[in-house]
Amino acid sequence: MTNPTSNLLDKIRQQFDTSPYPRIPLDNSPKNDTNLLYIHNLITPYYLRNQGVINTKDKVILDAGCGTGYKSLVLAEANPGAKIVGIDISEESIKLARQRLEHHGFDNAEFHVLSIQELPKLNYQFDYINCDELLYLFSDLAAVLEVMKAVLKSDGIIRSNLHSSIQRFSYFRAQKVFTIMGLMDDNPEDLEMGIVVETMKALKDNVDLKAKTWNPGYEGEDGKERILMNYLFQGDKGYTISDMFSALRTADLDFISMVNWRQWDLMKLFKEPDNLPAFLGMSLPDISIEEQLQLFELIHPIHRLIDFWCGHPNQTQTFIPVSEWTDSDWRVTKVHLYPQLKTPDFREELIACITEIRPFTISKYLSPTEEFVSIDSSIALCLIPLLDQPQPMISLVERWKQVRPIDPITLKPTDEEQAFHTVKHLLLSLESLGYIMLEHQSQN
Numbered sequence: 001m002t003n004p005t006s007n008l009l010d011k012i013r014q015q016f017d018t019s020p021y022p023r024i025p026l027d028n029s030p031k032n033d034t035n036l037l038y039i040h041n042l043i044t045p046y047y048l049r050n051q052g053v054i055n056t057k058d059k060v061i062l063d064a065g066c067g068t069g070y071k072s073l074v075l076a077e078a079n080p081g082a083k084i085v086g087i088d089i090s091e092e093s094i095k096l097a098r099q100r101l102e103h104h105g106f107d108n109a110e111f112h113v114l115s116i117q118e119l120p121k122l123n124y125q126f127d128y129i130n131c132d133e134l135l136y137l138f139s140d141l142a143a144v145l146e147v148m149k150a151v152l153k154s155d156g157i158i159r160s161n162l163h164s165s166i167q168r169f170s171y172f173r174a175q176k177v178f179t180i181m182g183l184m185d186d187n188p189e190d191l192e193m194g195i196v197v198e199t200m201k202a203l204k205d206n207v208d209l210k211a212k213t214w215n216p217g218y219e220g221e222d223g224k225e226r227i228l229m230n231y232l233f234q235g236d237k238g239y240t241i242s243d244m245f246s247a248l249r250t251a252d253l254d255f256i257s258m259v260n261w262r263q264w265d266l267m268k269l270f271k272e273p274d275n276l277p278a279f280l281g282m283s284l285p286d287i288s289i290e291e292q293l294q295l296f297e298l299i300h301p302i303h304r305l306i307d308f309w310c311g312h313p314n315q316t317q318t319f320i321p322v323s324e325w326t327d328s329d330w331r332v333t334k335v336h337l338y339p340q341l342k343t344p345d346f347r348e349e350l351i352a353c354i355t356e357i358r359p360f361t362i363s364k365y366l367s368p369t370e371e372f373v374s375i376d377s378s379i380a381l382c383l384i385p386l387l388d389q390p391q392p393m394i395s396l397v398e399r400w401k402q403v404r405p406i407d408p409i410t411l412k413p414t415d416e417e418q419a420f421h422t423v424k425h426l427l428l429s430l431e432s433l434g435y436i437m438l439e440h441q442s443q444n
Protein backbone atom coordinates (compact mmCIF):
# COMPACT_ATOMS: atom_id res chain seq x y z
CA MET A 1 0.00 0.00 0.00
CA THR A 2 1.55 3.30 -1.02
CA ASN A 3 -0.69 5.78 0.82
CA PRO A 4 -0.19 7.89 2.72
CA THR A 5 3.39 8.47 1.55
CA SER A 6 5.97 7.79 4.25
CA ASN A 7 6.66 11.52 4.55
CA LEU A 8 2.99 12.24 5.20
CA LEU A 9 2.72 9.24 7.53
CA ASP A 10 5.61 10.68 9.58
CA LYS A 11 3.87 14.06 9.73
CA ILE A 12 0.64 12.40 10.88
CA ARG A 13 2.49 10.34 13.50
CA GLN A 14 4.30 13.46 14.74
CA GLN A 15 1.05 15.40 14.95
CA PHE A 16 -0.57 12.73 17.14
CA ASP A 17 2.57 12.11 19.22
CA THR A 18 2.70 15.79 20.21
CA SER A 19 -1.10 16.12 20.49
CA PRO A 20 -2.64 12.71 21.20
CA TYR A 21 -6.34 12.65 20.30
CA PRO A 22 -8.83 12.90 21.88
CA ARG A 23 -7.77 14.93 24.94
CA ILE A 24 -10.55 13.47 27.08
CA PRO A 25 -9.48 13.19 30.75
CA LEU A 26 -8.69 9.68 31.93
CA ASP A 27 -11.46 9.76 34.55
CA ASN A 28 -14.25 10.51 32.09
CA SER A 29 -16.56 7.55 31.59
CA PRO A 30 -18.95 7.06 28.67
CA LYS A 31 -21.20 4.87 30.89
CA ASN A 32 -24.07 7.35 30.71
CA ASP A 33 -23.62 8.32 27.07
CA THR A 34 -26.18 5.82 25.83
CA ASN A 35 -26.27 7.24 22.28
CA LEU A 36 -22.51 6.76 21.90
CA LEU A 37 -22.73 3.26 23.38
CA TYR A 38 -25.62 2.45 21.02
CA ILE A 39 -23.56 3.02 17.87
CA HIS A 40 -20.50 1.23 19.30
CA ASN A 41 -22.50 -1.81 20.27
CA LEU A 42 -21.92 -4.67 17.83
CA ILE A 43 -25.55 -5.62 18.44
CA THR A 44 -26.72 -2.54 16.50
CA PRO A 45 -25.25 -3.28 13.02
CA TYR A 46 -25.73 -7.03 13.53
CA TYR A 47 -29.44 -6.55 14.12
CA LEU A 48 -29.71 -4.21 11.14
CA ARG A 49 -28.07 -6.76 8.88
CA ASN A 50 -29.61 -9.97 10.21
CA GLN A 51 -32.61 -9.03 12.37
CA GLY A 52 -31.03 -11.24 15.03
CA VAL A 53 -29.49 -10.53 18.40
CA ILE A 54 -25.97 -11.67 19.26
CA ASN A 55 -24.12 -12.07 22.49
CA THR A 56 -21.01 -9.88 22.66
CA LYS A 57 -19.21 -12.16 25.12
CA ASP A 58 -15.81 -13.36 23.79
CA LYS A 59 -16.14 -11.33 20.61
CA VAL A 60 -12.82 -9.82 19.47
CA ILE A 61 -13.01 -6.14 18.60
CA LEU A 62 -10.33 -4.03 16.92
CA ASP A 63 -10.10 -0.28 17.40
CA ALA A 64 -7.95 0.71 14.42
CA GLY A 65 -6.27 4.10 14.95
CA CYS A 66 -7.49 4.10 18.55
CA GLY A 67 -5.73 7.34 19.55
CA THR A 68 -5.92 7.85 23.33
CA GLY A 69 -8.49 5.07 23.56
CA TYR A 70 -11.70 6.88 24.47
CA LYS A 71 -13.60 4.98 21.74
CA SER A 72 -11.82 1.77 22.85
CA LEU A 73 -13.32 2.40 26.28
CA VAL A 74 -16.73 3.01 24.70
CA LEU A 75 -16.37 -0.29 22.80
CA ALA A 76 -15.45 -2.10 26.03
CA GLU A 77 -18.45 -0.61 27.90
CA ALA A 78 -20.86 -1.24 25.03
CA ASN A 79 -19.83 -4.85 24.40
CA PRO A 80 -19.68 -6.73 27.72
CA GLY A 81 -17.29 -9.67 27.73
CA ALA A 82 -15.58 -8.70 24.46
CA LYS A 83 -11.82 -8.47 24.03
CA ILE A 84 -10.58 -5.08 22.81
CA VAL A 85 -7.46 -4.74 20.68
CA GLY A 86 -6.27 -1.22 19.87
CA ILE A 87 -3.62 -0.17 17.38
CA ASP A 88 -2.17 3.21 16.49
CA ILE A 89 1.04 4.53 14.93
CA SER A 90 1.46 7.05 17.73
CA GLU A 91 3.30 5.58 20.71
CA GLU A 92 2.16 8.41 23.00
CA SER A 93 -1.47 7.75 22.12
CA ILE A 94 -1.09 4.02 22.74
CA LYS A 95 0.37 4.66 26.21
CA LEU A 96 -2.66 6.77 27.11
CA ALA A 97 -5.12 4.24 25.64
CA ARG A 98 -3.56 1.44 27.69
CA GLN A 99 -3.78 3.56 30.86
CA ARG A 100 -7.38 4.50 30.12
CA LEU A 101 -8.67 0.95 29.85
CA GLU A 102 -6.70 -0.13 32.95
CA HIS A 103 -8.04 2.85 34.88
CA HIS A 104 -11.61 1.81 34.10
CA GLY A 105 -10.95 -1.80 35.12
CA PHE A 106 -10.90 -3.48 31.71
CA ASP A 107 -8.17 -6.10 31.76
CA ASN A 108 -9.26 -7.88 28.59
CA ALA A 109 -7.68 -5.25 26.35
CA GLU A 110 -4.38 -4.94 24.56
CA PHE A 111 -2.73 -2.13 22.63
CA HIS A 112 -0.01 -2.14 20.00
CA VAL A 113 2.03 0.54 18.26
CA LEU A 114 1.26 -0.56 14.73
CA SER A 115 0.07 0.97 11.50
CA ILE A 116 -3.16 -0.23 9.95
CA GLN A 117 -1.16 -1.54 6.99
CA GLU A 118 0.61 -3.94 9.37
CA LEU A 119 -2.61 -5.42 10.81
CA PRO A 120 -2.02 -8.98 9.53
CA LYS A 121 1.06 -9.12 11.82
CA LEU A 122 -1.28 -9.34 14.80
CA ASN A 123 -2.57 -12.77 13.84
CA TYR A 124 -6.12 -12.03 14.93
CA GLN A 125 -9.44 -12.41 13.13
CA PHE A 126 -11.94 -9.85 14.37
CA ASP A 127 -15.70 -9.92 14.88
CA TYR A 128 -15.88 -6.15 14.67
CA ILE A 129 -13.50 -3.45 13.48
CA ASN A 130 -14.00 0.14 14.51
CA CYS A 131 -11.93 2.46 12.30
CA ASP A 132 -13.11 5.85 13.41
CA GLU A 133 -11.72 9.17 12.12
CA LEU A 134 -8.81 7.55 10.28
CA LEU A 135 -9.81 6.29 6.82
CA TYR A 136 -10.03 9.81 5.36
CA LEU A 137 -6.29 10.25 5.85
CA PHE A 138 -5.70 7.79 2.99
CA SER A 139 -6.09 8.41 -0.72
CA ASP A 140 -6.43 4.74 -1.64
CA LEU A 141 -9.50 3.89 0.43
CA ALA A 142 -10.02 0.44 -1.09
CA ALA A 143 -6.49 -0.65 -0.17
CA VAL A 144 -7.10 0.15 3.53
CA LEU A 145 -10.51 -1.51 3.47
CA GLU A 146 -8.88 -4.61 1.95
CA VAL A 147 -6.35 -4.80 4.81
CA MET A 148 -9.20 -4.67 7.33
CA LYS A 149 -11.22 -7.20 5.34
CA ALA A 150 -8.27 -9.61 5.46
CA VAL A 151 -8.45 -9.72 9.29
CA LEU A 152 -12.27 -9.72 9.54
CA LYS A 153 -14.15 -12.94 10.36
CA SER A 154 -16.57 -14.08 7.65
CA ASP A 155 -19.61 -12.70 9.52
CA GLY A 156 -17.69 -9.75 11.01
CA ILE A 157 -18.57 -6.08 10.57
CA ILE A 158 -16.41 -3.02 9.88
CA ARG A 159 -17.39 0.50 10.91
CA SER A 160 -15.46 3.30 9.28
CA ASN A 161 -15.94 6.85 8.11
CA LEU A 162 -14.81 9.55 5.72
CA HIS A 163 -14.84 13.30 5.94
CA SER A 164 -17.49 14.73 3.64
CA SER A 165 -15.91 16.94 0.97
CA ILE A 166 -19.20 18.84 0.61
CA GLN A 167 -20.03 19.47 4.29
CA ARG A 168 -16.41 20.25 5.16
CA PHE A 169 -15.65 22.30 2.06
CA SER A 170 -14.88 25.50 3.98
CA TYR A 171 -12.43 23.77 6.32
CA PHE A 172 -10.56 22.30 3.35
CA ARG A 173 -10.30 25.86 1.97
CA ALA A 174 -8.93 27.01 5.33
CA GLN A 175 -6.40 24.15 5.35
CA LYS A 176 -5.22 25.29 1.90
CA VAL A 177 -4.82 28.86 3.15
CA PHE A 178 -2.65 27.69 6.06
CA THR A 179 -0.68 25.33 3.81
CA ILE A 180 0.13 28.30 1.52
CA MET A 181 1.17 30.22 4.63
CA GLY A 182 3.61 27.37 5.42
CA LEU A 183 1.97 26.33 8.70
CA MET A 184 1.71 22.70 7.63
CA ASP A 185 5.32 22.33 6.38
CA ASP A 186 6.40 20.84 9.67
CA ASN A 187 4.51 19.59 12.66
CA PRO A 188 2.02 22.34 13.60
CA GLU A 189 2.44 23.21 17.29
CA ASP A 190 1.57 26.13 19.60
CA LEU A 191 3.21 28.75 17.35
CA GLU A 192 1.25 27.64 14.26
CA MET A 193 -2.00 27.30 16.23
CA GLY A 194 -1.49 30.84 17.53
CA ILE A 195 -1.04 32.13 13.97
CA VAL A 196 -4.33 30.48 12.92
CA VAL A 197 -6.18 32.17 15.79
CA GLU A 198 -4.60 35.56 15.02
CA THR A 199 -5.35 35.24 11.31
CA MET A 200 -8.97 34.24 11.78
CA LYS A 201 -9.58 36.96 14.39
CA ALA A 202 -7.99 39.55 12.10
CA LEU A 203 -10.51 38.81 9.32
CA LYS A 204 -13.75 40.82 9.16
CA ASP A 205 -16.64 38.78 10.59
CA ASN A 206 -18.55 38.77 7.30
CA VAL A 207 -15.62 37.36 5.30
CA ASP A 208 -16.85 34.08 3.91
CA LEU A 209 -14.17 31.76 5.35
CA LYS A 210 -14.53 33.25 8.81
CA ALA A 211 -18.32 33.30 8.71
CA LYS A 212 -18.40 29.62 7.67
CA THR A 213 -15.69 28.15 9.94
CA TRP A 214 -14.82 30.35 12.89
CA ASN A 215 -16.26 30.59 16.39
CA PRO A 216 -14.80 31.77 19.72
CA GLY A 217 -14.59 28.13 20.88
CA TYR A 218 -11.31 27.88 18.94
CA GLU A 219 -9.57 30.32 21.26
CA GLY A 220 -7.61 29.45 24.40
CA GLU A 221 -6.19 26.16 25.63
CA ASP A 222 -9.45 24.25 25.09
CA GLY A 223 -9.65 25.29 21.45
CA LYS A 224 -6.24 23.90 20.50
CA GLU A 225 -7.35 20.36 19.72
CA ARG A 226 -10.14 21.70 17.51
CA ILE A 227 -7.73 24.04 15.69
CA LEU A 228 -5.48 21.08 14.92
CA MET A 229 -8.30 18.78 13.84
CA ASN A 230 -9.96 21.37 11.61
CA TYR A 231 -7.52 24.01 10.38
CA LEU A 232 -4.16 22.20 10.60
CA PHE A 233 -4.94 18.48 10.20
CA GLN A 234 -2.10 16.79 8.33
CA GLY A 235 -3.40 14.42 5.66
CA ASP A 236 -7.10 15.37 6.04
CA LYS A 237 -9.10 14.68 2.86
CA GLY A 238 -12.73 14.94 1.76
CA TYR A 239 -14.84 12.28 0.08
CA THR A 240 -18.34 11.70 -1.23
CA ILE A 241 -20.92 8.94 -0.97
CA SER A 242 -19.95 7.74 -4.42
CA ASP A 243 -16.26 7.54 -3.35
CA MET A 244 -17.36 5.34 -0.47
CA PHE A 245 -19.41 2.98 -2.67
CA SER A 246 -16.69 2.77 -5.29
CA ALA A 247 -14.07 1.86 -2.64
CA LEU A 248 -16.41 -0.80 -1.22
CA ARG A 249 -16.90 -2.27 -4.71
CA THR A 250 -13.14 -2.36 -5.35
CA ALA A 251 -12.51 -4.00 -1.98
CA ASP A 252 -15.42 -6.40 -2.59
CA LEU A 253 -17.22 -5.44 0.60
CA ASP A 254 -20.99 -5.14 1.05
CA PHE A 255 -22.45 -1.89 2.34
CA ILE A 256 -24.62 -2.64 5.39
CA SER A 257 -25.92 0.76 6.46
CA MET A 258 -25.00 4.26 7.40
CA VAL A 259 -24.29 4.61 11.12
CA ASN A 260 -27.07 7.01 12.28
CA TRP A 261 -29.02 5.84 9.22
CA ARG A 262 -32.17 7.50 10.49
CA GLN A 263 -30.53 10.88 9.91
CA TRP A 264 -29.88 10.05 6.24
CA ASP A 265 -33.53 9.56 5.28
CA LEU A 266 -34.12 11.35 1.96
CA MET A 267 -37.91 11.32 2.42
CA LYS A 268 -37.59 13.31 5.66
CA LEU A 269 -36.24 16.25 3.61
CA PHE A 270 -39.64 16.77 1.98
CA LYS A 271 -42.49 18.71 3.55
CA GLU A 272 -45.00 16.07 2.52
CA PRO A 273 -43.26 12.76 1.75
CA ASP A 274 -46.63 11.22 0.81
CA ASN A 275 -47.42 14.00 -1.61
CA LEU A 276 -44.27 14.49 -3.71
CA PRO A 277 -44.26 16.21 -7.12
CA ALA A 278 -45.29 13.59 -9.69
CA PHE A 279 -41.82 13.01 -11.19
CA LEU A 280 -40.19 12.52 -7.79
CA GLY A 281 -43.12 10.47 -6.51
CA MET A 282 -42.65 8.02 -9.36
CA SER A 283 -38.86 7.82 -9.42
CA LEU A 284 -37.67 8.13 -5.80
CA PRO A 285 -39.12 4.89 -4.43
CA ASP A 286 -37.20 2.90 -7.07
CA ILE A 287 -33.74 4.36 -6.82
CA SER A 288 -30.89 2.46 -5.16
CA ILE A 289 -29.67 3.14 -1.64
CA GLU A 290 -26.48 4.58 -3.17
CA GLU A 291 -28.50 7.09 -5.22
CA GLN A 292 -30.69 7.97 -2.25
CA LEU A 293 -27.65 8.74 -0.11
CA GLN A 294 -26.00 10.68 -2.94
CA LEU A 295 -29.11 12.83 -3.32
CA PHE A 296 -29.23 13.35 0.42
CA GLU A 297 -25.62 14.56 0.58
CA LEU A 298 -26.16 16.94 -2.34
CA ILE A 299 -29.46 18.34 -1.11
CA HIS A 300 -28.69 18.53 2.62
CA PRO A 301 -24.96 18.12 3.39
CA ILE A 302 -25.17 18.43 7.15
CA HIS A 303 -23.09 15.40 8.13
CA ARG A 304 -19.36 15.95 8.68
CA LEU A 305 -18.83 12.20 8.52
CA ILE A 306 -19.86 9.67 5.90
CA ASP A 307 -20.05 7.03 8.58
CA PHE A 308 -20.84 3.47 7.47
CA TRP A 309 -20.90 -0.24 8.32
CA CYS A 310 -19.81 -2.89 5.83
CA GLY A 311 -18.86 -6.55 5.77
CA HIS A 312 -17.90 -9.50 3.59
CA PRO A 313 -20.25 -10.01 0.63
CA ASN A 314 -23.29 -12.29 0.87
CA GLN A 315 -23.33 -12.47 4.66
CA THR A 316 -26.77 -10.95 5.17
CA GLN A 317 -29.25 -13.50 6.50
CA THR A 318 -32.53 -13.22 4.62
CA PHE A 319 -35.44 -12.13 6.76
CA ILE A 320 -38.93 -10.76 6.37
CA PRO A 321 -39.09 -7.09 7.46
CA VAL A 322 -41.07 -6.62 10.66
CA SER A 323 -43.55 -4.38 8.86
CA GLU A 324 -44.54 -7.37 6.67
CA TRP A 325 -45.01 -9.92 9.46
CA THR A 326 -48.26 -11.80 9.77
CA ASP A 327 -49.85 -12.48 13.15
CA SER A 328 -48.32 -15.97 13.10
CA ASP A 329 -44.86 -14.39 12.69
CA TRP A 330 -45.57 -12.24 15.73
CA ARG A 331 -46.60 -15.28 17.75
CA VAL A 332 -43.08 -16.75 17.43
CA THR A 333 -41.27 -13.50 18.21
CA LYS A 334 -38.93 -12.82 21.07
CA VAL A 335 -38.69 -9.23 22.28
CA HIS A 336 -35.39 -7.78 23.55
CA LEU A 337 -35.03 -4.44 25.27
CA TYR A 338 -32.03 -2.58 23.87
CA PRO A 339 -29.11 -3.32 26.26
CA GLN A 340 -28.29 0.38 26.70
CA LEU A 341 -31.68 0.86 28.36
CA LYS A 342 -31.07 -1.67 31.11
CA THR A 343 -29.80 0.87 33.61
CA PRO A 344 -30.90 1.50 37.23
CA ASP A 345 -32.07 5.03 36.30
CA PHE A 346 -34.25 3.74 33.47
CA ARG A 347 -35.81 1.07 35.71
CA GLU A 348 -36.47 3.53 38.54
CA GLU A 349 -38.10 6.15 36.30
CA LEU A 350 -40.17 3.56 34.41
CA ILE A 351 -41.54 2.18 37.68
CA ALA A 352 -42.20 5.70 39.03
CA CYS A 353 -44.11 6.68 35.86
CA ILE A 354 -46.27 3.56 36.00
CA THR A 355 -46.96 3.97 39.72
CA GLU A 356 -47.75 7.68 39.44
CA ILE A 357 -49.64 7.31 36.12
CA ARG A 358 -47.56 9.81 34.14
CA PRO A 359 -46.00 9.54 30.64
CA PHE A 360 -42.62 7.85 30.40
CA THR A 361 -40.14 9.88 28.30
CA ILE A 362 -38.05 7.07 26.89
CA SER A 363 -36.00 9.39 24.62
CA LYS A 364 -34.40 10.83 27.76
CA TYR A 365 -32.45 7.57 28.05
CA LEU A 366 -31.68 6.81 24.41
CA SER A 367 -32.43 8.90 21.40
CA PRO A 368 -31.36 7.21 18.14
CA THR A 369 -33.90 9.20 16.13
CA GLU A 370 -33.23 12.47 17.96
CA GLU A 371 -37.00 12.75 18.44
CA PHE A 372 -38.87 13.34 21.67
CA VAL A 373 -40.59 10.03 22.47
CA SER A 374 -42.97 9.56 25.34
CA ILE A 375 -45.03 6.44 26.13
CA ASP A 376 -48.30 6.28 27.98
CA SER A 377 -47.67 4.74 31.40
CA SER A 378 -50.42 2.13 30.98
CA ILE A 379 -48.69 0.55 27.99
CA ALA A 380 -45.13 1.24 29.25
CA LEU A 381 -45.67 -1.48 31.83
CA CYS A 382 -45.13 -4.02 29.05
CA LEU A 383 -41.45 -3.03 29.23
CA ILE A 384 -41.04 -4.12 32.86
CA PRO A 385 -40.42 -7.87 32.26
CA LEU A 386 -37.98 -6.96 29.46
CA LEU A 387 -35.69 -5.31 31.99
CA ASP A 388 -34.74 -8.74 33.31
CA GLN A 389 -34.72 -10.86 30.17
CA PRO A 390 -36.08 -11.13 26.62
CA GLN A 391 -39.73 -12.18 26.47
CA PRO A 392 -41.92 -14.00 23.96
CA MET A 393 -44.29 -11.45 22.40
CA ILE A 394 -47.28 -13.49 23.51
CA SER A 395 -46.28 -13.34 27.15
CA LEU A 396 -46.35 -9.52 26.88
CA VAL A 397 -49.89 -9.85 25.48
CA GLU A 398 -50.81 -12.00 28.49
CA ARG A 399 -49.38 -9.40 30.83
CA TRP A 400 -51.39 -6.68 29.11
CA LYS A 401 -54.57 -8.74 29.56
CA GLN A 402 -53.76 -9.23 33.25
CA VAL A 403 -53.42 -5.52 33.94
CA ARG A 404 -56.27 -4.54 31.61
CA PRO A 405 -58.81 -7.34 32.08
CA ILE A 406 -61.65 -4.92 31.30
CA ASP A 407 -61.95 -2.61 28.29
CA PRO A 408 -62.12 0.85 29.94
CA ILE A 409 -64.78 2.10 27.47
CA THR A 410 -67.15 -0.83 26.98
CA LEU A 411 -66.41 -2.37 30.40
CA LYS A 412 -66.47 -5.77 28.70
CA PRO A 413 -63.59 -8.28 29.17
CA THR A 414 -60.53 -7.38 27.08
CA ASP A 415 -60.71 -9.19 23.84
CA GLU A 416 -57.71 -11.45 22.93
CA GLU A 417 -57.34 -9.95 19.47
CA GLN A 418 -57.56 -6.39 20.73
CA ALA A 419 -54.82 -7.07 23.33
CA PHE A 420 -52.64 -8.72 20.68
CA HIS A 421 -52.93 -5.73 18.35
CA THR A 422 -52.36 -3.17 21.09
CA VAL A 423 -49.08 -4.84 22.08
CA LYS A 424 -48.07 -5.41 18.45
CA HIS A 425 -48.62 -1.74 17.68
CA LEU A 426 -46.49 -0.67 20.66
CA LEU A 427 -43.67 -3.07 19.71
CA LEU A 428 -43.69 -1.96 16.06
CA SER A 429 -43.23 1.66 17.00
CA LEU A 430 -40.60 0.94 19.68
CA GLU A 431 -38.66 -1.18 17.19
CA SER A 432 -38.70 1.51 14.53
CA LEU A 433 -37.41 4.02 17.09
CA GLY A 434 -34.56 1.69 18.12
CA TYR A 435 -35.67 0.83 21.68
CA ILE A 436 -36.34 -2.87 21.26
CA MET A 437 -35.24 -5.67 18.93
CA LEU A 438 -37.64 -8.26 17.57
CA GLU A 439 -36.25 -11.70 16.91
CA HIS A 440 -38.29 -14.06 14.77
CA GLN A 441 -37.66 -17.43 16.38
CA SER A 442 -37.98 -19.56 13.25
CA GLN A 443 -35.61 -17.28 11.30
CA ASN A 444 -32.80 -17.37 13.82
Ligand SMILES: C[S@@+](CC[C@H](N)C(=O)[O-])C[C@H]1O[C@@H](n2cnc3c(N)ncnc32)[C@H](O)[C@@H]1O
Pocket residue numbers: 012013016021022064065066067068070071087088089090093114115116117131132133134137
Ligand atom coordinates in the same frame (compact mmCIF):
# COMPACT_ATOMS: atom_id res chain seq x y z
C1 LIG B 1 -8.31 11.63 14.54
S1 LIG B 1 -7.50 10.42 15.46
C2 LIG B 1 -8.83 9.32 15.85
C3 LIG B 1 -8.66 8.60 17.17
C4 LIG B 1 -9.83 7.69 17.56
N1 LIG B 1 -10.12 6.72 16.54
C5 LIG B 1 -11.07 8.51 17.83
O1 LIG B 1 -11.96 8.58 16.97
O2 LIG B 1 -11.19 9.06 18.93
C6 LIG B 1 -6.62 9.49 14.22
C7 LIG B 1 -5.67 8.46 14.85
O3 LIG B 1 -5.23 7.59 13.78
C8 LIG B 1 -3.85 7.34 13.99
N2 LIG B 1 -3.26 6.95 12.68
C9 LIG B 1 -2.98 7.73 11.63
N3 LIG B 1 -2.51 7.02 10.59
C10 LIG B 1 -2.49 5.73 11.01
C11 LIG B 1 -2.12 4.50 10.42
N4 LIG B 1 -1.65 4.47 9.16
N5 LIG B 1 -2.24 3.37 11.13
C12 LIG B 1 -2.71 3.40 12.42
N6 LIG B 1 -3.09 4.53 13.04
C13 LIG B 1 -2.98 5.68 12.35
C14 LIG B 1 -3.31 8.64 14.55
O4 LIG B 1 -2.08 8.46 15.23
C15 LIG B 1 -4.44 9.08 15.46
O5 LIG B 1 -4.27 8.62 16.78
